[in-house]
Amino acid sequence: MNSLATLKEVVERGGVSPAAQVLHVGQPAVTKRLRSLDTCYGVALMHREGRRLELTPAGEKVYEYACLVLDHQFSLLDDLNSLSSGQNRLRLEVNFAIGEHMLPDLLLRFAELYPQYNIESRMGYSRRIQRRLATGLSDLALLEQAPDHPDILVQKWLDDELVLVCGPDHPLWDCGLLPVTDLEKLHYVLREARSSMRLTLDKALKDIGVGSLPVTMEVGSTDTIVEMLQHGRHVSFLPRFTVDDGLRNGSLYHIKIQGLRIKRTLWIARTRSNLNNDVAEAFISLLRGS
Template identity: 30%
Template sequence: MVGQMALNFHQLHIFYTVAERGSFSAAAQALHMTQPAVTMQVQSLEDYFGTKLLLRSTKRIELTEAGQELMPYARRSIELIRDTDQAMSLFTKQLKGRLLLGGSLTIGEYILPRLLGPFGQAYPDIAISMKVMNTAQIMEDIINHQLNFGLIEAPVNHPDMQMEAVMSDELHLVVPQGHPLAGRTDVTLTEAASYPFVLREQGSGTRLVMEEQLKRKNIDPSDLKVVMDLGSTGAVKCAVEAGLGISFLSSSSTKHEIALGLLHSVPIVDTKFKRQFYSIYLKSALLPISAVTFLTFLRENDLRKWL
């Protein structure tokens, strides 16, 4: 090893991204660097260790034995920097920066607005920009570096994404005023399933959770009398209020309507529709301190007091 050089975290991060992405061009795009700059940093790291880390002879780059040995250390160094940011964020309220996050529909419309208020009071110098869109769009924007991270309602599998459960939610059966079930203290799932339903569209997190629980209880979701599929929770609530059907919705999205008596929540016997909400971000990305701070805020507070 060259005596005057020091091991450079930035170079480790670049090496890890090249290995994860499978090419210098893909890593350059992800890191907002030129391809020659990425190549130069990896070569500097190879000079430091005095050995080749990547084989460039094939179309897709491959790791040498030394490169394979280095990978877990590079990954741990990224995680350590991320954890360091997180730990130190607890000691300062004078954080500045811009937080770019995406929320899938229920989270973005009903959960995040109630959390961003108290977060903004705790960290007034962090500017928040939130997009409300579906999970696929959030993932695309994260990959294209338009968003720091996203909060979504159902787990996803993507090789470039880090996913973590950050909060819990529960779906409730909601019925309109005057419905035969409105005055009931509870109802069986089989009985509820005999009524017409208004549901969120296929593929939504809310719909997936409901269908999975029905299957666990040996009820085929395709047997439901679905009179309407709608693309937003607000539209579903309006349709239920109008008496078009009943639905399963997040408890946090129906708070006001239930308080006003426009909708009624009816407990299901021996069945809970619980789910997790997840944060997702790029494995190879170093989250800005504003994003680390917000995720720490979600993990370390009892969010029920705001929801």
């Protein structure tokens, strides 16, 4: 386990010396642990590129395995600590947009209703969240895409849609209905390509024969995109739940597209191995009432 932890630190800290400092050991000890992994797996896991150590293809696989094993170990120790202290907790994961716009209110309301329970939440991409659910590192997730895994149960939560919006200085403000053919003429600031909303958007546009949009910028925060729309010539496709306030107060405008509505569903996902979690049941009850 020490050797796997050492490999992880060397990769993430960028070298033997900083890894040694974090692990509180000498550099020779770090080098020795890396060599022991090479011997154990019968293949070189790292090679030197100039002054940097880089993972080999085999090293990439072992690094991913090390991250998973160490995650499981941390989760196990955390579970044991929770059992010993008698805590009732829920490990919750959410997509970034849900985390930015809906989670704070949900957590505050839950804390008010169930002060005896504890929720540990984190944000991430759908694929990573699905992996953590399937491997037992998380108990419950709120997602923009439904996982497809035999160990994960999925329930419909809310209806949503992706809407095209612009700020008050944009030429299309109050434009009425936009022809689909005009979509490729606009300038876009969108979420990054691996985000759930981009995957949904790209598929919906492909289905109606629209090619790649001229994306000027990709931004990892819907709040940042909304702020940018207030001051520029860009438009964006965003989840309706993230822009409802702006549409109501007049700081954003919904550009309706002729013959196109991108409807979707927000999902509750949980592991089959943790169906008797009282905290999960209480949180789902809150979601159903929201």
